[in-house]
Amino acid sequence: MARLLPRRFRVLLRRHGPEALIWRRRVALLGGAVLVGLVALVFADLADRANLLFHAMSARVWWAPLIVTPLGFAGIVWLTNRFAPLARGSGIPQVMAATKNPEAAVSTFVSARAAIAKFVLTAGALLVGASVGREGPTVQIAAAIMGRMHRLMRIPIRSSVYIAGGAAGVAAAFNTPLAGVAFAIEELAAAYEQRMTLLVMAAVLVAGMVSLGLAGDYIYFGAMRQTLGFSQAIVAAPVAGVVGGLAGGLFSRLMLASGSTPFAPIAWLRARPVLFALGCGAVVAAIGTATGLTWGTGYETAHGIIVGEDVPVWFGAAKFATTLATAVSGLPGGIFAPSLSIGAGIGDLLRTAFPGYPPGAIVLLGMVAYFTGVVRAPLTAVIIISETTASRGLMMPLVAAALVGDFTAQFVCKEKLYHALSQRFLKQPA
Structure with missing residues (x-):
């Protein structure tokens, strides 16, 4: 029995000790x-x-x-x-x-x-x-x-x-x-x-x-406490979902097409990635210099739109163009924050169509719909918008806009953006 104890101890140590x-x-x-x-x-x-x-x-x-x-x-x-x-x-x-x-x-x-x-x-x-x-x-x-x-x-x-x-x-x-x-x-x-x-x-x-x-306990875009009534939500949420979903689907469609199109000039530039990036940078520089609003993540502008600041009506389209040019250029960098900024621009346009509605709430509907249209992940989009703005009172309208946006985006781009891009990585040599 005594001879077995060390062995048992070693077994226990191996199973439950710090090296287990x-x-x-x-x-x-x-x-x-x-x-x-x-x-x-x-x-x-x-x-x-x-x-x-x-x-x-x-x-x-x-x-x-x-x-x-x-x-x-x-x-x-x-x-x-x-x-x-x-x-x-x-x-x-x-x-x-x-x-x-x-x-x-x-x-x-x-x-x-x-x-x-x-x-x-x-x-x-x-x-x-x-x-x-x-x-x-x-x-x-x-x-x-x-x-x-x-x-x-x-x-x-x-x-x-x-x-x-x-x-x-x-x-x-x-x-x-x-x-x-x-x-x-x-x-x-x-x-x-x-x-x-x-x-x-x-x-x-x-x-x-x-x-x-x-x-610290910060809220990414700051707290937004506006809510929508039932009658307002059933009108605004579907409209925002359709507009945002179409725009988001278009972004994904264009981004995926840029890497696979047989159009000769684009294919020629794609074979010369540094030259192609130079051209994309020129587009970003021209739009950014002309507008002064489309550089970087777009966080400041999106936050300003949410809290009620005025921005030009073309901001969403301009940010869409610079984000697309950046995304297809091959630079390392994400599209989450710029997409939220574009969605805020779309929401800014939508709030002019609903003058009697809480403006901040309409902006958030545009953000969640466009973001869903791009990444096709409605649950993630709703939770990101809800957590980054502390807008839990808008949960149901956000869900409705996201679901409509996801459904609408499929008519423009059937493939999910990230999944399609991951397949391209798998097909390329590492």
Whole structure:
């Protein structure tokens, strides 16, 4: 009996001690989630500083963007293609592609090189005035962090690791934990597995708590307390859903078509990515210099529209053009924040059609409908808008507008944007 005790002790230690798989998995999850929250905060601060520097430059020398922006686009695309081609674009399609082969993806779609390049080059894109957001890149960076932590702890990597990381990235980027969970269900996981639930929830909550603890309990766009009556909602929500859904579907259709069209001039430019990026940068520079409102994420303008500030009627269309030009150029950068800004512009147009309705509420309907039309994830769109504006009293009208927007967008673009882009990554050599 005495001779068996040490062996039993070793077995228990192996199963339940600090080297046990279950403990290593918990360390990887919690450590990765904490790191995601910290990196997301640093990334947000760097992106904001880059955006402010560009605005300061353009305010001081109005013609500087006409030179800096096109050359910046060309330079960043050259760097991306030369050193980290898997860092181009949003980052969400790469995470979707990574779930198809989780073990190999830690060295390709969500590698340390791709994550570092995404971090630096997205900030660089904002520094030259590109119409990009940091939320999509945060998803790829977060998935890379979670994958690397599991690799360091010698844990087998499953697709749920990247899904949890991406969800934590959304939660930390927007300070919206529920949106992170919804995003994991609707977008990152084609078939949501029950066993992922605890992993996703834990990663989202830890990353969210880190962000909340360091950045404070802030609401991304500020609190908006306006609501709609029943009779107002049944009129405004469907109209906003149709208009926003059509516009969002058009954006997705044009973005996907730019990478596959047989139209000779576009195909010729696509074969010369640096030259193509130079042209896209020229478009962004020309519109931005002429309007002064379409640079960067568009957060300030969207916030102003929500609280009732006047913007020109063409803002939504101008931001649409600069975001599309940026998105197809091949720059690293996301479309979440610019899409919300475009949606605010659409909402601003809609509120002129409903003069007796609460204007802020109409703007939010335009935002949720357009965002849904682009990403085709109505649950995520509703929760993001609700959490970033504290507009829980508008939940049902937001849901109605999002569902109508999702249905309407299908008539313009049948493919879901991120899923179609992820398939292109899978078909290309890493």
